[in-house]
Amino acid sequence: xxxxxxxxxxxxxxxxxxxxxxxxxxxxxxxxxxxxxxxxxxxxxxxxxxxxxxxxxxxxxxxxxxxxxxxxxxxxxxxxxxxxxxxxxxxxxxxxxxxxxxxxxxxxxxxxxxxxxxxxxxxxxxxxxxxxxxxxxxxxxxxxxxxxxxxxxxxxxxxxxxxxxxxxxxxxxxxxxxxxxxxxxxxxxxxxxxxxxxxxxxxxxxxxxxxxxxxxxxxxxxxxxxxxxxxxxxxxxxxxxxxxxxxxxxxxxxxxxxxxxxxxxxxxxxxxxxxxxxxxxxxxxxxxxxxxxxxxxxxxxxxxxxxxxxxxxxxxxxxxxxxxxxxxxxxxxxxxxxxxxxxxxxxxxxxxxxxxxxxxxxxxxxxxxxxxxxxxxxxxxxxxxxxxxxxxxxxxxxxxxxxxxxxxxxxxxxxxxxxxxxxxxxxxxxxxxxxxxxxxxxxxxxxxxxxxxxxxxxxxx
Numbered sequence: 001x002x003x004x005x006x007x008x009x010x011x012x013x014x015x016x017x018x019x020x021x022x023x024x025x026x027x028x029x030x031x032x033x034x035x036x037x038x039x040x041x042x043x044x045x046x047x048x049x050x051x052x053x054x055x056x057x058x059x060x061x062x063x064x065x066x067x068x069x070x071x072x073x074x075x076x077x078x079x080x081x082x083x084x085x086x087x088x089x090x091x092x093x094x095x096x097x098x099x100x101x102x103x104x105x106x107x108x109x110x111x112x113x114x115x116x117x118x119x120x121x122x123x124x125x126x127x128x129x130x131x132x133x134x135x136x137x138x139x140x141x142x143x144x145x146x147x148x149x150x151x152x153x154x155x156x157x158x159x160x161x162x163x164x165x166x167x168x169x170x171x172x173x174x175x176x177x178x179x180x181x182x183x184x185x186x187x188x189x190x191x192x193x194x195x196x197x198x199x200x201x202x203x204x205x206x207x208x209x210x211x212x213x214x215x216x217x218x219x220x221x222x223x224x225x226x227x228x229x230x231x232x233x234x235x236x237x238x239x240x241x242x243x244x245x246x247x248x249x250x251x252x253x254x255x256x257x258x259x260x261x262x263x264x265x266x267x268x269x270x271x272x273x274x275x276x277x278x279x280x281x282x283x284x285x286x287x288x289x290x291x292x293x294x295x296x297x298x299x300x301x302x303x304x305x306x307x308x309x310x311x312x313x314x315x316x317x318x319x320x321x322x323x324x325x326x327x328x329x330x331x332x333x334x335x336x337x338x339x340x341x342x343x344x345x346x347x348x349x350x351x352x353x354x355x356x357x358x359x360x361x362x363x364x365x366x367x368x369x370x371x372x373x374x375x376x377x378x379x380x381x382x383x384x385x386x387x388x389x390x391x392x393x394x395x396x397x398x399x400x401x402x403x404x405x406x407x408x409x410x411x412x413x414x415x416x417x418x419x420x421x422x423x424x425x426x427x428x429x430x431x432x433x434x435x436x437x438x439x440x441x442x443x444x445x446x447x448x449x450x451x452x453x454x455x456x457x458x459x460x461x
Contacts, residue, residue, distance in 0.1 A: 003035030004199045007061075007068075008189070010042045011053035014250035015060050017302060018204075018234035018242035021268050025231065026202040027066045028269070028290040038196050039071035044188060046076075060251035064261045065283070070196070075188050082183040085191050085221070086144065086176070094220050095176060097142035098125040099134075120172040121145070144177035146187070146217060154212040159229035159292040161205070166212040174213050186210055190217040198226050202292070205230040229292050231272055232299045242302060258330060258355030259307070263314035267307045271300040280313045312354035320347045323356070330360035336367045341448055348440050348448065366449055370435030370457070380428040380437055386461050388418040388425055389432070393458035402451045408443040432457045 005026035009019060030037035041057070043049040058072070089095045100108075100121070109119035125133060126147065148171050155165040176187035183191075189210075193201065208230050218225040234242045242248045254264060262283050270279070273296060275289040315323070320343040327346055328338040342363060349362040381389070395410040415425055427437045430445070433454055439445050446454055 001199060003030055003033040004038065004197050005030045005035065005202060006038040006040055006193070006196060006198050007066075008040040008042050008192070008203075009057050010045060010048075011050060011057060012045055012048035013053060013244050014252075015053075015057045016242060016244065016248035016250060017254075017268060017271075018248065020060060020064065020066075020251050021234055021271055022202070022204050022231060023061060023066050024064075024265065024268050025229075025273070025290075025295070026200065027068075028287055029200060029202060029292060030069075031287050032290045035199075036069040037067075038073070038198070039068035040073045040075070040192060040196070041071075042075050042185070042188070044075050044182070044185065056250055056252060063252065063255050064264055073192070073196070075192070078188075078192070079182070081195070082188055082191055083181065086183060086187075089146075089220070090144070093127075093147070095144045095146050096125060096127055096173075098145045098173075098175070099137050099140050099142045100124055101137075101140065118170070123173060126173055141179035143175045143179055145173040146176045146213075146220070148173050148213070148216055154215050156211065156215060156225065156228055158208075159200075159202075159227060160232070160295045160297060161208070161230055164208070164211075168216070171212060171216070174217075176217075186213050187217060190214050190221070193226060194218070194221065194223050200227045200229065200292075202229045203231065205232055229295060231295065232297060234271055235299050235301045237302060237304065239301065258326075258357030258360070259311050260314050260318065260326070260356070263307075263311040266314065267310045271302065272296045280310065308354045315350050315353060315356070315359070318350075320344070320350075323350065323359070326356045327359050327363055330356050331363060331367065334360070334364065334368075336364060338363065338367060341366065345448055348444055352440070365434045370433070372431045372435045376431050376437055380431045381461055382428075385420070385424060385428050388414055388420055389428060389458050389461040391417065392425070392429065393455050396446075396451065396458070397455045399451070402447065404443045404447045407446050411443065428461070429458065432461060 007023040007026055009015060009023070027037045029035070039061070041054055043054070054072075061068070086095065098121075105121070108122060112119045125142075125145070127133060149168045152168050153165045154168055154171070155163065158164050174186060175184055177183050192198075193214075211228055211230070215225045236242045236246050236248065238246070240246045251264075255261075265283055265286065266281055269281075269286050269290070273290070273294055275281070275294065278285075278289075281289070323346045324338070324342040328342060331338050345363050345366055346359060349359055353359040353362070392410065392414045395414055396407065399406045399410060411422070411425065414420075415422060418425075426442045429442060430437050430439045433449060434445060
């Protein structure tokens, strides 16, 4: 059997980290099992669905490298198929027309709640042997309801939650088509999963209540349901469900803020799954290790500080030649064009950074003017050190070669001539050349900078 999983988002808002984790796990399971991953856009909510939201879903998945084998399929383009299955179900007596109005349904629910009963449709229009149905109201279009099995239980072995059993008598007859004939969510999902031959449904646990209804529709259509794994919610840093209303950011914003896709995959993977105590791992390791048996049962809480730490580890481990284009893209947003020095600049500064934006902050000093803060200038560029700075500018301008060894020798000569220790000269040089007193080894920094720029900045002392 070929494993087939799916991600089926509704394009009713931007996709955030909580949503994208529901794409990561089915993608990873399909890849780890040499299976297929299908992308399906559930766009039947016409009022709230938008193309902009679809674009963000596709963009976010592409950035994270969550490639799909089939799709995207759009439910709105499959309406003829749903109506065909509805007609077949009507012919088999699996559904029936219900003429109960919204007002009648509301009144029924109020009576049930007053009697401390669970509010549910009472089967008024369900045809039964020997039962007389009410007269059909004139001019009223019916909904179609699914004849849910009566008695017994619907059960499944959830890969996260374990055995779940729901009494069929707890489930009323679900509306599967509206008065205008358009099918409803739970019905469309089942038809899609059958047609797309989905073997495993890995989704958020907000869908658990839908599952028994969907299983009963599967079986009514003569099909066995897929394996289900319902993932616990992702909470935000305040312990609330992650959502747009609660301050969640679009996935693509993390790209813009300088996070690496492999680091995001690493971090998201750990929000609900584990492989022993491994915290940092590559995409290849994740796909080798991933299974459904180590999915967590508890809600995971997002922690931006932890995400930044994970990103920093991936940044340090990344090849400089691969990192440079990402930093160049950040520089480009600032109107700065990088050159062939950028991989070496990345190598020198990446251990100090947790995002490509932070790395671009350092790199910018090599391509644009720097403006040291007044406080650092006052603290480090004193009248006492200015003669030494002028001497260093002159010595560097006269060097026969511009490399670390020659720069280091010039620094040592100026220190000796002026009776200074390295920090007394290095700090003001860093402030003038880089705009800050804290940098890696000074000779390594100066070597990467243009000699003319170094001399000109020192002369501004």
